[in-house]
Amino acid sequence: MSESAYHQPEFLNGPDQLIPSDNLKTWELTGSVKLRIGDEGVLARTPISVPSFLIRSAEKYPLVTAMAVKRNGVWRETTYKDYYEQVRTVAKAFIKLGLKPFHGVCIHGFNSPEWFISNLAAIFAGGVSVGVYTTNSPEACAHCAQTSKAQIYVVEDQKQLEKILRIREDLPFLHTVIQYSGKPTVKGILSWDEVMKLGRQQPDTELEEKLRRIAINQCCTLIFSSGTTGPPKGVMLSHDNLTWTAHANSVNIDLVPEKESIISFLPLSHIAAQMADIYICMYAGGTCYFAQPDALKESLGATLKEVRPTVMIGVPRVWEKIYEKMTEAVQNTVIVKRLIISWARSIGLAAHERRQLQNFRKPLCFPIANAIVFKKAKSALGLDRCNVFISAAAPISPDVVNYFHSLDITLTEVYGMSESSGPHTIGLLNAFKTGSCGLTPPGFSTRVFTDDEDGYGEVYLTGRNITMGYLNMRKETNEAIDDEGWLHTGDIGRVDEHNFLYITGRLKEIIITAGGENIAPEPIEAKVKAELPCISQCMLIGDKRKFLSILLTLKTDIDAENGEPLDTLTPLTQEWFRNIGAQVQTVQQVLMSSSENVTRAIYEGIERANKLAISNAQRIRKWAILPKDFSQRGDELGPTSKLKRHIVLQKYSDVIEKFYE
Incomplete structure (x- = not known):
C-alpha cells in the first residue's frame, strides 16, 4: 500500500483492521501482507495490533x-495503567x-x-520503531536512520548523542532529537521531561486518528x-508478527498471569530482548525489571539476587560467566565441601539425563542433594524462583x-x-535434549531441506511469526522467503526422530577447502573449546586452503568500565x-613463554578434538594464540556475541x- 492509500477512507477501522493483500512478503515499508491464519489452535487466534495488545494488558x-x-x-x-497512559x-x-x-x-x-515507551509510542503514532545497538558507530547509526527515514531520534545520554551530532547533516528526514537520561547540554535537543510535558498538552484527537489508520498486517x-x-x-x-508470537510462546512456556518477572539486560535492538522483555512480559501481565547499564560487566549478579526473576534469558557468554564464577568459588572451598558438591552434582546430572529420556522419576538421593546443594546454589545466584x-x-x-x-x-x-x-x-523443562534447540511449538512449522543421508540440510521456517521482508531489498526478500511463505534461514541443521532441532552452522560460513570438502566450522570449534578449558574463542580457517588451521584466544579478565578484554x-x-x-x-x-608444556598441552587438546573428526580434511593442522580475546569493543563480536568472521x-x-607459507 502506498502512503497515499494510507489516507483512503476505507482504511479507518484501525488499529485492528486488515489491509486486503494476497502477498506473503513485501520490501516496501508501506506494504501489507496476507496473514497466515490457520483453521484451528493457536494459528487461528484472532489478530490483534500492538496498541490493542497494550490496551488489553492495561x-x-x-x-x-x-x-x-x-x-x-x-x-x-510503573503499573500497566500508567504504562499505557505514558x-x-x-x-x-x-x-x-x-x-x-x-x-x-x-x-x-x-x-x-x-x-519501552518510545518503542510503543512510535507504533501508536503510526510510525515505525527502530532499535539501534548501543555499540554502533556513527556510520552504522546513520545507516539505520537513513534506511528507516527516521524523523525522530531518541538517545540515552551525551555519549550516544555525540554520535548523532556527527552524522545529523546526513539525515535529511531527521528533525527532532530527544535525550532521555540527564539534562541535554546541546541547544535544540529535547529532554524527556519536555517531551512528556508537550504530550500532556495535546488533545487525543490526532492520536485517535492515527490509531484508526493502523493495520495489523503492516x-x-x-x-x-x-x-x-x-x-x-x-x-x-508486522503487528501480527509481534503479538501472535508473544501469545504463542507464552502459551507454550505456560507462563502464569501476574506472577512472572524478568530482568531486561540484553540489547533491545535485538528481537530476542524485545519479544521477551516487552511483548511476552506484557501478554502475561508480568513485571520487567531493568538491570544497570554495567550488567554484562559486573552488576547482573547483584540484580539477580535482588529481583529473583521467574524467567532468565541470557546469551551463552552470560551463562559461561556464571559457570566460571561458580567453578572458581567451589575450587576455593575445603575439600570435604567440594566432595559433597561433586556428589550432589552427579545426582543432578543423572536426574536431567533421565528427564531427557522422559523418565521423570528422580534418583533416590535427589531430595538430599537438593536440600544441601541445589537450593543453596540457586538462592546464591538469585534463581531460586526461576522456572525458565x-x-x-x-x-x-x-x-556449560x-x-x-x-x-x-x-x-x-x-x-x-x-x-x-x-x-x-525452544527447549522446555520437560521437553529438552542437550545440544538441541528444542521442539517446534504448535502453530510454528520447521523442516530441513536436504538430500544428505544423515539428514543435514538448510532449515526452513514458516508461521505467523515470519517477517514481511527486508526493507528496500526486493532481491534479498525473494531469496529469503519463497512463494509458499517458507523462510530459508541459511542455517544448517537436522531434526531427530523426536522432532528436536539441531543447528550445526551457517551456509555462508561453510568452509570449502581447496580439495572441495564442505566443512561447517562451529562443531569443530566447539570440540576444541571442550578439550581446552583455557580457550575463550576460536575460529576455524581453511576456505580455499589445503588444510584447516585455527585461531585461539585465551580467557582473560574484562575491564568493568568498557568491557574490553584485559x-x-x-x-x-x-x-x-x-x-x-x-x-x-x-x-x-603465554606468548613469550618458551615452555614446551604449553605447546604440548594445546597440541594434545587439538589432537583430541581431531580424533573426533569425520574425515582427514576436517583435522586441524596448525594453530595460533592471539594476543587479545575477541570482543564487541574490538569489533570481532556482534551485539549478541556472535563471531564476525569476516572482521x-x-x-x-x-x-x-x-599458516600457509
Whole structure:
C-alpha cells in the first residue's frame, strides 16, 4: 500500500483492521501482507495490533507493576495503567513533533522504561520503531536512520548523542532529537521531561486518528541485523508478527498471569530482548525489571539476587560467566565441601539425563542433594524462583549446559532469528535434549531441506511469526522467503526422530577447502573449546586452503568500565596453566613463554578434538594464540556475541597467511 492509500477512507477501522493483500512478503515499508491464519489452535487466534495488545494488558492488569527501574538506589515502579497512559502521552508528543506515518523513530540507549515507551509510542503514532545497538558507530547509526527515514531520534545520554551530532547533516528526514537520561547540554535537543510535558498538552484527537489508520498486517518495527555477515538488513515485522508470537510462546512456556518477572539486560535492538522483555512480559501481565547499564560487566549478579526473576534469558557468554564464577568459588572451598558438591552434582546430572529420556522419576538421593546443594546454589545466584532458564542467540557449550543441569537448573536452548520474530523452537523443562534447540511449538512449522543421508540440510521456517521482508531489498526478500511463505534461514541443521532441532552452522560460513570438502566450522570449534578449558574463542580457517588451521584466544579478565578484554588471565585459566606446569598470569607471558608444556598441552587438546573428526580434511593442522580475546569493543563480536568472521579474517590476515607459507 502506498502512503497515499494510507489516507483512503476505507482504511479507518484501525488499529485492528486488515489491509486486503494476497502477498506473503513485501520490501516496501508501506506494504501489507496476507496473514497466515490457520483453521484451528493457536494459528487461528484472532489478530490483534500492538496498541490493542497494550490496551488489553492495561485493562486486565491495571494495578500490576509492568516495569521497575532502580534509580538513585530506589526501585521506581510503573503499573500497566500508567504504562499505557505514558505511551499515549509520548505518542501525542511524537505526532506534534511531526512524525509522519511509516517514518522511523530510532531508539539508541540501554534498556529502560523510556526505551519501552518510545518503542510503543512510535507504533501508536503510526510510525515505525527502530532499535539501534548501543555499540554502533556513527556510520552504522546513520545507516539505520537513513534506511528507516527516521524523523525522530531518541538517545540515552551525551555519549550516544555525540554520535548523532556527527552524522545529523546526513539525515535529511531527521528533525527532532530527544535525550532521555540527564539534562541535554546541546541547544535544540529535547529532554524527556519536555517531551512528556508537550504530550500532556495535546488533545487525543490526532492520536485517535492515527490509531484508526493502523493495520495489523503492516510494518510497525524494524530490526536491523547485527552485520556479522555483511551490511545490516532492515527486517520488517508486522503487528501480527509481534503479538501472535508473544501469545504463542507464552502459551507454550505456560507462563502464569501476574506472577512472572524478568530482568531486561540484553540489547533491545535485538528481537530476542524485545519479544521477551516487552511483548511476552506484557501478554502475561508480568513485571520487567531493568538491570544497570554495567550488567554484562559486573552488576547482573547483584540484580539477580535482588529481583529473583521467574524467567532468565541470557546469551551463552552470560551463562559461561556464571559457570566460571561458580567453578572458581567451589575450587576455593575445603575439600570435604567440594566432595559433597561433586556428589550432589552427579545426582543432578543423572536426574536431567533421565528427564531427557522422559523418565521423570528422580534418583533416590535427589531430595538430599537438593536440600544441601541445589537450593543453596540457586538462592546464591538469585534463581531460586526461576522456572525458565534459556540460552539464546548463539550456540552454547554442552559442558556449560551440563554444569547447570548438574545443579538442577534446566538450562535449555532456543532457536530463532530476527526474521522469525524471535523464538521459533525452544527447549522446555520437560521437553529438552542437550545440544538441541528444542521442539517446534504448535502453530510454528520447521523442516530441513536436504538430500544428505544423515539428514543435514538448510532449515526452513514458516508461521505467523515470519517477517514481511527486508526493507528496500526486493532481491534479498525473494531469496529469503519463497512463494509458499517458507523462510530459508541459511542455517544448517537436522531434526531427530523426536522432532528436536539441531543447528550445526551457517551456509555462508561453510568452509570449502581447496580439495572441495564442505566443512561447517562451529562443531569443530566447539570440540576444541571442550578439550581446552583455557580457550575463550576460536575460529576455524581453511576456505580455499589445503588444510584447516585455527585461531585461539585465551580467557582473560574484562575491564568493568568498557568491557574490553584485559591481558590478565582469569583465575581458572591461570590454574589450568599451572596444572600443565606453566607459571603464567597474562596472555603476553603465554606468548613469550618458551615452555614446551604449553605447546604440548594445546597440541594434545587439538589432537583430541581431531580424533573426533569425520574425515582427514576436517583435522586441524596448525594453530595460533592471539594476543587479545575477541570482543564487541574490538569489533570481532556482534551485539549478541556472535563471531564476525569476516572482521577476524581481515584483522589477523598476517597470522593466517603464516599458516600457509
